[in-house]
Amino acid sequence: MQRVTIKDIARMAGVSVTTVSRALNNAPEINGETRERIMELCRKEGYRTNLLARSLSSSRTHVIGVVLPDISGPIHAALALHIETYAAQLGYQVMLCNGQPGDGRIEGLFDFLIGQRVDGILLSSASNSAMDLLEQYQSAVPTVLLGAFARASSSRRINSVSIDNYVGGRMAAQYLYGLGHRKVVYLGVREGSRTHHLRHRGFREMAAELGMEVESIGNRESHSTTAAGYRMAQELFLKPFSQTAVFAASDLVALGAMQAADELGIAIPEQLSLLGFDDIDYAALPKIRLTTFSQRPDALARSGVRLLIELIESGDGTEFTQRLLTPALVERSTCRDISNR
Amino acid sequence: MQRVTIKDIARMAGVSVTTVSRALNNAPEINGETRERIMELCRKEGYRTNLLARSLSSSRTHVIGVVLPDISGPIHAALALHIETYAAQLGYQVMLCNGQPGDGRIEGLFDFLIGQRVDGILLSSASNSAMDLLEQYQSAVPTVLLGAFARASSSRRINSVSIDNYVGGRMAAQYLYGLGHRKVVYLGVREGSRTHHLRHRGFREMAAELGMEVESIGNRESHSTTAAGYRMAQELFLKPFSQTAVFAASDLVALGAMQAADELGIAIPEQLSLLGFDDIDYAALPKIRLTTFSQRPDALARSGVRLLIELIESGDGTEFTQRLLTPALVERSTCRDISNR
DNA sequence: CTGTTAGCGCCTTCAA
């Protein structure tokens, strides 16, 4: 496990370390022949650049840190994949970490990444405290927040890219209205998350504008899980209700609602339309086929990576940009047009 | 973005860099007071150790590289999460990368990780070429293969931890036999993958021992996807067949088969039992409830990380160990006992 | 085109 260094190669080739360095970096000012000779030697000797040393002296790592709440969650996993792919195309490696604001480990994670001298950090989080965290750290390293942006906070001095949840909520209301629904429910209001707050507000406001009646059912849990959706849906279904459609705060919540409906013999979409949000993988499954809104993880990833790298390469920490993506409706089979029944 | 170094702190505290270094590393030979004073200064000045520099001089990074075929796939995502969690407990950070043997980028990835001087590499792969790759690289860095081990190759000089696919195949046969099935099909034979090869062989051998008749249907595609499962199942269902149970090469294949069965009005498990392998998240969904075998990603991750770190800390590259985990049956609702009908 | 000289930020003997 003894490693051959640039110095060894230099000695063997009878040149200086500088020359070897130049050969390795395709510097223009070098003789083609000696270059070839050196490269050949490197290959033969199994030389591998010590990137730590290179980064130390060049103070650039070409690595970006990516912090996600839960790599194993379907949306985040997709995000991770796209981020990595796209970053690689632009010449950056990704250092992927698990963590979320408030879990007590996240500061340690940021310190680690900064200690590793990553060129920038991408944080994906829907929690409110993510912004505070970034405001605190972005003086130390370029930083972009993914997915937690909110119109309301446009005053925040941070860089961010996000699905426009407010608009998403509005689109949902509009879609259901267009299908002829006039009394609907919003399932899973959760105030701890800005994302969900906005989604809810957008939905209610558009519904109000259209004259559609909406009942909101709150989620007492701290996460929008299938189990929570199941319980909330039961709460709704177990007494008589007159609504014809349900907009679930997330696909997982929708899944729970589906299960509850199934057990109580409520047919979807015949008796009740169900609309989700996220477009997780499950949603596309044959037996599910949930109509929902895509968070467009690929677009989010691309946009976030691009912004971060612009930041890194401009070296300008005085400008803050916020980008908003419009969610995309994915029509499958859980919403029915009841306008002319 | 100008960083404060150990030298700055030393100057400010009126001591030498050595002293600061000692304070930072809780060296025993240092005055408690000066230690406190220095630490306080570091905090106030926002000092963060440059890990690159530390690693360069100590030649230890406390980072392990993890290479997975597809972070967004459910099994790999779970694996990634567990690996990271467990490594963190043992004081190691994880550098997560996407790549698989044969995709043309993997050598670059390994070179990158070695260049970053990771202390070790964990590779998860089911492909045959993974072993060749590791044999080639393990002289440069400690290495553990996850999930692709095969009994047949116990002669290989590599470190590995894996679900015992051969035994898994045997267990599957035994389970179906116990339920009274006598004519079964193995759906999705794929020779490119050692994993699948073993699973198939185990299944056939145990079936033969029990006197159970098995028809194998091959998968012409290079991956075990839902789409492939769908096509293969159609191939089976479209002509008359007498088998009472199907063992699918993977849960995804099983999912495809479910869809095909659904469309053709074949009831599962009433008319046909279906057994999967992997226990991906989907499998547990209310409308799916697939009976399957768990790959036990948590156990796999723990075991792999532990082995790798032992390797790293022993510094012994002459010993190779192989660990085998037994899959665990997860009984849900897609297999029926037909023994006394 | 090539070599010399200084670092990058930290750790680690060896003296004091």
Next chain:
DNA sequence: TTGAAGGCGCTAACAG
């Protein structure tokens, strides 16, 4: 208990 000096492997002026 502290400091000075050298080195980890590489890059980056600046001369030649």
